[in-house]
Amino acid sequence: AFRFAVDELKGADGMQAHAEGRGVVELLAELPDLWDVNISDWSNDSATSRFEPNEGYQTKYIEFVKQVTSKPVVAVGRFTSPDHMVSLVKRGIVDFIGAARPSIADPFLPEKIKSGRIEDIRECIGCNICVSSDNLGVPIRCTQNPTQGEEWRRGWHPEKIAPAHALEPVLVIGGGPAGLECASQLAKRGYEVTLAEASDQLGGRVAGEASLSGLAAWKRVADHRIYDLQRRANAQIFLQSSLDADDVAELGIGHIFLATGAKWRRDGVGRSHRKAIPMDGSVQVFTPEDIISGVEVPTGPVFIFDDDQIYLGGVLAHHLAEAGAPVVLATPASVVSPWCDNTLEQERIQASLLSMNVDLQVGKTLARVENGRAHLTCVYSGKGKTLEIGSVLMVSERRRETTLFEALKQRRESGDLDVKTLEIIGDAASPGLIADAVYSGHLAARNLGEDPKRAEQALFEREIISLEG
Template identity: 25%
Template sequence: MFNHLFSAGRIGSMKTKNRIVMTAMGNHLANADGSVSERDIAFYRARAQGGVGLIITECALIDGARGKGNNHQISVAEDRFIPGLQQLAQEIHRYDGKVVVQIYHPGRQGISAVNGNLPMLAPSEVECQAVHQPTIAMTTAEVAAMAEQFVKAAVRVKAAGIDGVEVHGAHGYLINQFLSPYTNKRDDKYGGSFENRLRFLEEIVLGIRQHCGRDYPLLVRLSVDEFLGNANGCELGLQLADGVKIARRLEKLGVDAIDVSSGIYETMNMAWEPSSFKQGWKSYLAEAIKKAVNIPVIGVAVIRDPEYADKMIVEGKLDFAGSARQHYADPEWSNKAKAGKVGELRKCISCLHCMETLMAADLTSIPCQCGINIQSGRELEYSDFKQDGNGRIVAIIGAGPAGLEAARVLAIRKYKPIIFEKTGKAGGQLELANKPPKKDKINWLIGYLTGQVQQLGVEIRFNTAPTLSDLQALKPYAIFIAQGSEPFRPETVPGITGQEVVGAAEILSGKITVTGKKVAIIGSGMTGLETAHLLAENENEVSIFEMAATIGPGLYFQNLIDVMSHLGNLNVKLHPKHKLLQIDNGRALFEIMTNGEKKEYKFDAIVISLGTKPNAALVKEIKENFEQVYILGDALKAGRIRDAMETGFVSAYNL
């Protein structure tokens, strides 16, 4: 099955057992001094055990003084980091996997606060419009010295027994900044012409070849298109034709493979895509590079299905199928695919919880997390599923993500979970989250969770809301309450229960259909925005009202940018700083928060999306009658998918 994906591959002198690549992505697991940690070893070990042919580590820093991306990042800036890298290589080799270390410098996209509060080094003083850090142009001598630091880092990587080195020339980091006319405004030998802009990378490549030898595998990752036309209405950056030209030059310089990506921080959604991006959307980039060079091409393109990955190899679009987030979500993806267990894949839903937590990790001290795999990054903490349940019954109220995940773990531990679900379908809030346009990836998670509990023989009693006596009859060892939440409507607002007023859940569930009407959405959380998207696509004239100063307060910026782009295309009107005062016969009265002015609007329908509150039914009685009671997911506190999954996993793991 998937014979091309699981055929042996070759990059220079390195032979891989298959064509599956876990591409580089930060995890915030390294020790604070930059050495490889036990958590790092456990993280990468899980992916090697899971059958990945080639693992490319997170970008490792080559400049410990002024080149950090975060405070827990692998470093290759000094010889003292070699032993940790040796241990990492040995561990991955135990499972017939190969490992490449990616080396980089953040340049203007770094954060001054984690780099001695110094301005970030860059080709030119062009501040990144995403991170807005102080930036200083490097001198000619500093550029040459930085190239030497890259070369020395590669020498250390080879000395550690790592199978190869990847130079990170993508995603808007320092090398990419030199390559791009958008960020390189220099007038010395490192700027101006194409040849001069390539010189920094060329010196690095030639230096690595000189000091590591012609046979040492050398890869370069490129953003072959920066998509800057999407960010600022102009095309000043690298475009695909430039990427092809760079790739051809790198092949002539002796590079063994091109790892194709796209985007920079200012076009971040083209590099790390939100859920609306389809599988394979940018495979044409890798295909264009593959047609231009004779060395192997690694491609990334929201690859989630092994069948799709195999097909791209057959069609000549790429040589190696790369993904970082998919192997975050399911380290066993490769083994499952090889065994034909496609239905058991935990496919990444592109929720971007990993990116959100990674970017906040230095502030929260919480390592990068996966939204749907609680074990990712916590392999040391959650590696021992003690099978000591002895068939004891655990009653679970609710078949949403929290209840299903708890049931999965309990069944693995040999408990006997019994789920009560008041509706005729499993999924809970996921069965609303999958209804807006471009949210179909949620169905992958529903399929995974329901498939797992079915395979494990978990009993689900549909259309059943248990009474206290029903639960007592089971004599359960524990009870998990995962009955979700209910929409919140502030009763202090007159008219909020009027006939023309509906809840977002009623729209998303299809209980109420609105077409060709003038509609107001009250509240601009993600549910409100996605409900607006659905309504606008159904030919409604939609307006969103939000009491806060901006639309989408508290939402992760990548997801916000994505949904707002769709709303903009559908001409949805936005009204921040509007506090709802009352509703009367389709007329909504608001207070403008900036000046206290009152303003009235008339609508055919008004949709309330002001969040949810935990469903407290039976909680007090259950706690009074049973010793071991655990409240999970939205029943504990309304939150996101990760919150629900984590409460379910942890409660079941620790029971």
């Protein structure tokens, strides 16, 4: 087999599919047993759904290959739709479908297609958390498939889970990524599951972030789990069901998981500031939740202070600029969204924001907001800079929502609440990526009824090779 990138997406400065790329394939046409064709470099080949929202985005570059060789051809392109896959084969573009990221999200993708279980496919969302694991040199993770990387260490199977240790009811509070995954897996184990969500829709932060520019595919994280729960007779879902400690105690359910999430801070506390940033109230201060909920920002430049430095600051800047707002994005980092180097997106993010005339103030921290002006300080030189602004959007740090958990914990400790399990999961336990929240929910569901010592041991299990004789 020969893997060959027919286009480097560099124009005349690199390999082009219609020129040298085709020429090389024609020259070597019958030599390989199999042609595995794609584009390069890795950031193009494994582009995220944020910048390549359509599956099969490489097809236009590789579709000529079958015309010049009689040998089998395989291609990739983050394919998730079986209909699309079949279409490529029937149209004579490829003989085989390559599916790296889609098969990470669902290792049983081929089997589910073969058996007609299309609705059970756990579709890749193209977030590149799997790629980030490789770049960070850590065990692989997948937002959609929390068992990825835990098959040996913990013995997790993506399609199988141990049956319930006892036929007892379970209450999951919060319908975000952690709550949905926890409830779905508990129901799969056979528990009677009640899922209570305070708002009028499930999905939590996933539903909100998926409404922003470029992140629509992320909604699959919620959709897959909602569909699974809705078809299970042992799972009940209650929307607009905000519970307090009295409500929970009245239900009398012995196993309780709280996935109440986390809220973005409005005071600017984050990586660079461990105290609130001085602000005189001359402009409105918004949080990501405000923008997601559709709050209208005042006229004048929206000043985004991105001290989170992961992905959301850049997404919000793009979203607001696309809506026509003048945007300034300031960050103490030397580039925008530096963490996205790990997902192969950073350069695309910065280029796209510049193309939308977003004013990027990198390497600068926000010292204070006063009289409608943002006072910035260079993190390297200490020199100041002042900008006229219309509003502030803080993307700094999230505060865990633990009020209900603390109230229940206090009652349990005083003997006023008799429950066997009281566990906080997801962002409410530790704010992180969506993948972290899903993993947390999955882990909690797996560990219910498990010997705590065995569950803890799985964290440290390692394979040790020894020689005998």
